[in-house]
Amino acid sequence: MLAPLTVSLLIASGVLGLVAVHHLARRRLVDDPLVLVGAVIELGLLVQLAYGLSQSGAIADGSERATFLAYLFTVPAILPVAIFIAIKEKTQWAMAVVLGGAVVVAILLARIQQIWGLSA
Numbered sequence: 001m002l003a004p005l006t007v008s009l010l011i012a013s014g015v016l017g018l019v020a021v022h023h024l025a026r027r028r029l030v031d032d033p034l035v036l037v038g039a040v041i042e043l044g045l046l047v048q049l050a051y052g053l054s055q056s057g058a059i060a061d062g063s064e065r066a067t068f069l070a071y072l073f074t075v076p077a078i079l080p081v082a083i084f085i086a087i088k089e090k091t092q093w094a095m096a097v098v099l100g101g102a103v104v105v106a107i108l109l110a111r112i113q114q115i116w117g118l119s120a
Contacts, residue, residue, distance in 0.1 A: 001055070001116040005048055009109055012041045016079075017102035024095035030086045034098065038083045041105065045076040052112070059119040068115045075108045 016037045023034065052072045059065040082101025086094035 001048065001113055002051055003113070005044060005051075006109055006113050009041060009044045009048065010106055012037065012044065013102045013106040013109070016041060017099050017106070020095045020099040020102060024092060024099065027092040029090065029092075029094060030083065030098070035083060038079045038098075042076060042079055045079075045105075048112075049073070049076055052116075059115070061119070064115055064118065068112065071108050071112045071115070075105055075112070078104050078108070 016034070019034050019037060023029070023031075049072050052068070056065055056069055056072075059068055078101050082097050086098045089097065
């Protein structure tokens with residue numbers, strides 16, 4: 001995988017998580033900067049999906065390749081769903097959903113990188 005992209009996405013997920021914690025503590029709802037950070041992360045995840053699909057043949061173990069592909073297709077779906085739920089939810093707990101989405105994205109990105117590292 002593209003290590004600089006993965007590191008950038010991990011950092012951006014951390015930033016999104018920190019923004020969500022800040023909003024949660026201040027009882028604020030979704031705003032434009034939060035959606036913008038989510039959109040930037042989503043764009044990077046789609047780039048990673050395309051690159052990962054083109055390079056997935058390098059993973060020799062079939063079960064690891066299946067897990068890799070499942071994570072590649074799952075991770076781009078998480079933030080749009082989390083942000084959509086946060087927009088529809090008009091309580092402070094909307095930010096907890098965004099925080100959870102950011103954490104899940106970071107965990108799945110780390111796992112994708114781990115699987116890729118096993119095959120390299």
